[in-house]
Amino acid sequence: MLSFCFSLLAATLVPVAAAVAAGPAACSNITTQLGSSKVVASPLNLKYIDSIEYWNTLQDAYQPSCVVYPASAQDVSVALQAIRAADSRFAIKAGGHNPNTFYSSVDAGVLLDLSSMTAKSYDADTTLATYEPGGVFGDVYEYFVQYNRTVVGARLAGVGTGLALGGGMSYLSPQYGMACDSFRELEIVLPDGQIVTASKDSNPDLFFASRGGGGNAYGVVTKYTVQSRPAGEFYAGNIIYTFPQKDSVIEAIGNFIQYNTDPKAAIIGTYEKLPTPDLNLNLDEAIIMFLVYDGPDPGTAFDNFTSIPYLLNTCSIKTYPEVVDMPIPMATELSRGANMFRVGVHRPGNNSYETALNKWRAWAEDNKGKYLLLSLDFQPVPKSLTDASKAQGGNAMQMPDGPWFWLNYLITTPVGMSEPDYNAVQQSYRDMVADTGNAEGLPLFINDANYDQNPLQTFSTFAKLQEIKKKYDPDNFFADKTGGWSFA
DSSP, X not given: OHHHHHHHHHHHHHHHHHHHHHHHHHHHHHHHHHOGXXXXXXXXXXXXXXXXXXXXXXXXXXXXXXXXXXXXXXHHHHHHHHHHHHTOOEEXXXXXXXXXXXXXOOSSSEEEXXXXXXXXXXXXXXTEEEEOSSSBHHHHHHHHGGGTEEOSXXXXXXXXGGGGGGOOOOTTHHHHOOGGGGEEEEEEEXXXXXXXXESSSSSHHHHHHHTTSSSTTSSEEEEEEEEOEEOOOEEEEEEEEOGGGHHHHHHHHHHHHHHOOOTTEEEEEEEEEOSSOOTTTTTTEEEEEEEEESSSOOTXXXXXXXXXXXXXXXXXXXXXXXXXXXXXXXXXXXXXXXXXXXXXXXXXOTTHHHHHHHHHHHHHHHTXXXXXXXXXXXXXXXXXXXXXXXXXXXXXTOOOOSXXXXXXXXXXXXXXXXXXXXXXXXXXXXXXXXXXXOOTTOOOOGGGOOGGGOGGGGSTTHHHXXXXXXXXXXXXXXXXXXXXXXXX
16 A cells, blocks of 8 residues: 555656756756857856846746757757757746736746847848847837837837737837837747748748737747838927826827827826825826827927926927937836736727726725835827728737727736735736726737736637647647747
């Protein structure tokens, strides 16, 4: 009987031991093939420590068996084949801004840190720009400004290039569509290690899915070729209001979403809530508008906002790199914390602006002490944006005609919150967002979605994306061994 128990225990522990051993085995194989200069396994190494820092600091706790720093698509291919052979878990990290667990982090597996892949180029004849996935969009913008060009990408300099694979909203989007709409060619390492080109002429199904259809779900993108855009002077800045102006500002946001027809004008309307007592003076609340105009003179585009009494107005002439440093330089880095996103989508009208704001504000008042910061961001999707997307072939969302808008719900929880308390506040926040409802027939925004919102299922193209996923990841290697959006 005792020998039977030992046999049963051994049989139970073998899969666990194999899973734990898979990471080091993959790391050893990768080191042999790529060399020790591209692989770091010590958690005390400063390079390793830097690689496991994330915008959602809760992800910092996970420790990969090693961090691999590929310098080329071939290096990525070698690493993926070694990971597959060892049956190890892994993750792909560019900027590390996605807050969802294991979407760019891994515990006891291989972390592919793409930060060494930073090559960029510009072709003046075609006006096409190329960049590798390492670094952040601020680096990309700084490079192309020398040519008086830019690319459609993140609205904050510190966000990584992987944002474009989730769609990517830009201050230039009302003119040129989402970031993924500007893709012209992608170099992708498939789950089996093949290095392929995806474009409208080569692997067009893979190209379609990679434009906003789930990020690196189909392979690892190792080079982007995109249509660049002119970048001259911008009139841009922030206007900060006290919360007694909330009704006036929400009305101005609603009017902008419904009636603005100037594609050079872009806004983000941000309502902020702090955990401090308001003392009946609204000291725990503020409104920050981000206003950006592609050109030195916005005309009357922002008059509805500038006519409301405000505390501060920083609007002035700026370069595009200065635009993405609003409200302050290094905003992404300084806002690191226990951050989590949720997303909503709404059509204008039916008091949708006020309804969302009021439900969010009521939750904030009822849950003082359970958050460090709440932010509710109104992100317009004008018809000029959806028209620009369609003109370039459309993306995986196949965006219905604007106007409509996305809402980003950010919650930052206190440091050291217990797991039960953390789970309870996240569930409560989830229920509040769900209770606000979403418009039928509109896609949720992957860049702002929580993993449990299953945004791909809101796409009209979901069945097509499932087929493409099966074609390029037939044995579910990526689906089973790394985090990412559900195709189930």
